[in-house]
Amino acid sequence: MTQPRRSKTVAPVDDALSRGLVIAAHRRHYGVELDRGDTVTCVLKGRAMTLACGDRVQVADGPDGASIVGVDPRRTLLYRSDAFREKLIAANVTQVLGVVAPDVPVDEHLLNRWIIAAEAEGCRFAIILNKSDLDGAPALVKRFAFYASLGYDVVPVSAKRDVSPVAPLVAGQRSVMIGQSGMGKSTLINALLPGAAARIGEISAALRSGRHTTTSTALYRLPGDDAWIVDSPGLQSFGLAHCSEDAIIGAFVELRPLVPHCRFRDCRHDREPDCAVRAAVAGGLVAPQRVALLQTLLREARAARDPSR
Ligand code: GDP
Ligand code: ZN
Numbered sequence: 001m002t003q004p005r006r007s008k009t010v011a012p013v014d015d016a017l018s019r020g021l022v023i024a025a026h027r028r029h030y031g032v033e034l035d036r037g038d039t040v041t042c043v044l045k046g047r048a049m050t051l052a053c054g055d056r057v058q059v060a061d062g063p064d065g066a067s068i069v070g071v072d073p074r075r076t077l078l079y080r081s082d083a084f085r086e087k088l089i090a091a092n093v094t095q096v097l098g099v100v101a102p103d104v105p106v107d108e109h110l111l112n113r114w115i116i117a118a119e120a121e122g123c124r125f126a127i128i129l130n131k132s133d134l135d136g137a138p139a140l141v142k143r144f145a146f147y148a149s150l151g152y153d154v155v156p157v158s159a160k161r162d163v164s165p166v167a168p169l170v171a172g173q174r175s176v177m178i179g180q181s182g183m184g185k186s187t188l189i190n191a192l193l194p195g196a197a198a199r200i201g202e203i204s205a206a207l208r209s210g211r212h213t214t215t216s217t218a219l220y221r222l223p224g225d226d227a228w229i230v231d232s233p234g235l236q237s238f239g240l241a242h243c244s245e246d247a248i249i250g251a252f253v254e255l256r257p258l259v260p261h262c263r264f265r266d267c268r269h270d271r272e273p274d275c276a277v278r279a280a281v282a283g284g285l286v287a288p289q290r291v292a293l294l295q296t297l298l299r300e301a302r303a304a305r306d307p308s309r
Contacts, residue, residue: 017058017069022091025053026207026216030068032059033221041206042066052077052088053219053230054174076121078176082239083304089217090176090230095124097169097229099179099188100144102136107180112293113238114178115152119251120243126153126169128177130184133158146287150253159184163191172227181234189220189231196220240297241304248297254286255294268298 023039024031030051033039042059044051045067051057058070078089078096096118100106111127118125127147129140137156144154157165166188169175177185189196204216221228240248245268249259255277259267263274269291280286 017060019056019058021219022051022053022055022057023219023221024203024207024216025051025088025218026204029207030057031203031207032057032066032068034059039203040066041203042068044068050088052079052091053217054091054093054176054228056092076123078117078121078123079242080117080235080238080240081242081304083241086242089178089232090219092174093121093123093176093230094174095126095176097126097128097175097177099128099130099177099183099185100140101129101131101183102134102140103131104180104182106140108289109293110180110235110238112290113240113297115147116240116243116248116251116297117238119253120240120247124173126155128166128169128188129154129156130159130188132156133161157188159187159191163188166192170222170227170229172224174226174228176230176232178232178235180236183234185231185234189229192229193220193222239300241300243297243301245298245301248301249294252290252294254290258286270295270298 018034018036020032020034022030023033028044028050030042030044031039032042040059043065049071051068051071055074056072057068059066060069074091076093077091078093080087080089096114098111098114100111115125127144129137129144131137141154141156148154153169155165155169157163170192177188179185204218207216217230217232219228219230243251249255249269255269258276258280261276262269262272264272267275269275269277277286277291281288281291
């Protein structure tokens, strides 16, 4: 499997080229906000790589319009993958915001995968608990106290009534919002940045014109330097096949202090004797469902690497 992080420049970097930020992505068509101010739609030549919102790129003009000819190295890259494909979600983000709501059944397995993806990239993670105006909200806050106990902010908000609790969470950060569809991500973006959605909507429509209307990803700038939010399409699955076994284990924050106490340095916390993680589960100190998830992810990672498949 290729490793998208090591994005090599596809052409030599030339100072004469325009530089910019990818703010809309739809298949191999991208909206790029150039540093000089205007926004252009570009194609990406060559099949060797793909880009994501948040990528810094070099753009060249040509007879058929603008094209992207190079990409800067990424500080972080959030993506999902299975044994066969990778799907980039956002580049250069500093935090991942998982959006949940009381009126849509929350797939907690999926939510845990977002956490692991964020931790594996060294990004912050927080939960936005939207639609706090609905009756089911207090029960959901209670249910999500578990994530607060792991150290993740859980921020209740009503995008429809008052979005201000989210402002300090996104200030100064490069965020990506992920969530199952219907949680209210678009409503949150609209409330945070009135008008921005309409502008991006035009760019996305231009990228989509005449093509299949699969959802696209868009980046919204916040006031201040280099702060923005990426809104990704609602995702039903989130494979982590690209993460190494050690990265997966390291992404479980509550296991970090325990792992050094296992008897074996390469303990997978499954059947090994004197495993500190399983002892903590038995003692009620660690949630069994998190260790079950760990085992699932480790099995997936092994299967993705097994060439006999
Ligand atoms: P997305 O699929 O995550 O982008 O979700 P949308 O922004 O399209 O919202 C899904 C539905 O939830 C819409 O009918 C919204 O009007 C509704 N919604 C969004 N935010 C709130 C909220 O704070 N309170 C309530 N009651 N409904 C909301
Ligand atoms: Zn162990």
